Amino acid sequence: MLLIQPGFAEIYGSFRHLYKRGFLNPPLSLAYLAAALEQAGHHVDLIDAEAEALTLAQLAARAQAFAPQLIGYTATSVDYAQAVAAARRLKQTLPQVPAIIGGVHANLFGAQILAEEALFDYAARGDGEPLITALADALTAPDASLSARLAAIPGLIFRNADGAVTANPPGQATRDLDAYPHPARRLLKDALYIRAIPRQGYVVTASSMTSRGCPYGCVYCAIDALPEGRLTRFRSAANVLEELEEIVNGRGVTHVAFNDDCLTLKPERIFELCEGIHARGLKFTWEGLSRGDLVTPELLRAMRRAGMTRLSFGIESGDPQILATLNKGETLAHIEAGLRWAKEAGIVTRGSVIIGLPHETRASVRRTFRYITGLKTLDQVNINILQPYPGTEVARMTQRGVGGARLIAPEVADNPLAAGGQLRRFGSASVTVNDLTPKRLARLQKQGFFRFYLRPRAMWNNLKIAGWRVCLQDGVGLLRSLVGS
Structure with a gap:
């Protein structure tokens, strides 16, 4: 096979x-x-x-x-x-x-x-x-x-x-994820998966998932169209720890990226995981994704002591009115608190935003850029252009023209093959939104990266976090991306 x-x-x-x-x-x-x-x-x-x-x-x-x-x-x-x-x-x-x-x-x-x-x-x-x-x-x-x-x-x-x-109708999703064997990592070439890790430089990185699913219904996600819907299933902390021993002690990998949709959905499980990392003497660093309303100072301090080095947050928009339309159930106040607590715990923070959302205008994009550049607790950022993936509520919104957002090629929403060629989050857009054309969205994405990363404070901060070698290579890579085609 x-x-x-x-x-x-x-x-x-x-x-x-x-x-x-x-x-x-x-x-x-x-x-x-x-x-x-x-x-x-x-x-x-x-x-x-x-x-x-x-x-x-x-x-x-x-x-x-x-x-x-x-x-x-x-x-x-x-x-x-x-x-x-x-x-x-x-x-x-x-x-x-x-x-x-x-x-x-x-x-x-x-x-x-x-x-x-x-x-x-x-x-x-x-x-x-x-x-x-x-x-x-x-x-x-x-x-x-x-x-x-x-x-x-x-x-x-x-x-x-x-x-x-x-x-055939889908089967009943198993609730016991521990019943599945750990990934067959011996078939992977670990050395090919390298990323820049705070305070370490370029490091071989493994990935893991402690849960499957997400209980939220964000409009840009297709989770409600999947067989399991919003069902969220969790592996036990003991099962995750066994896998981490395989990764760290068995394969010699010293950084793990947890790919859960939201790592801290069950805080008590993460506390147990952190305690187990200490008890087993596992020496590695790790990162993951969470929400501002699902972390506390105590949890973040425990995660940092257990080796967490970077935590990502989905900011999505710096405009409160647009953020409220995304069905995230999260506010800018939640995000700001999570970022602040993470920084106080000594964790590097990364955020992501989306431009081109329904109701977006050039003015709201500028507000988002002012917001992220004004956050002293935000170290790194990804700026994405909205792509209304098939099966998402936002795809249906663009079909109806909600908030002035429309697909350039409406058939993309339902045609699997057409979608593959046009739905890209970087460098191109498939929507027009009010006064934002696809070309303008692509330009704004590049401008946003320039505005965030070329500030003296951001450059100095990332130099301290990553070191000159990583900053030089990633800086060159970013410039190639921003001026390339």
């Missing part, structure tokens, strides 16, 4: 240089699937074509050498086109090998993908571990009852004997 993360850096446009050095994560979802397949007795390989910078020809050669019985691809709405390109090339090399596509995009549009794209034989909805092991078992079973076996796999989308697309 071969699992593939297609290359996707091109979706970041001129920002691809910066992304590769600062935000490239191991394909954790595929590593989870690989572990489940191995546990079920299947031979597995995993190829991260993005991290390894493989051409399609090189990817096809690797796949041919492995001789898989099933090829699995993962894709979001943004990089679906890259998954199609990879599948097309591999289908030329291995025409008889069936292919399955999973990930967020398949969860949203699996039946439509199979109806329109013959390259994929199957699509997956819901937790991938039980589905892909059941599919692999069905494909390798000695008897000839494949159709019956496929029909019994919850969440599987497939073509039946007459070619019609059949979508």
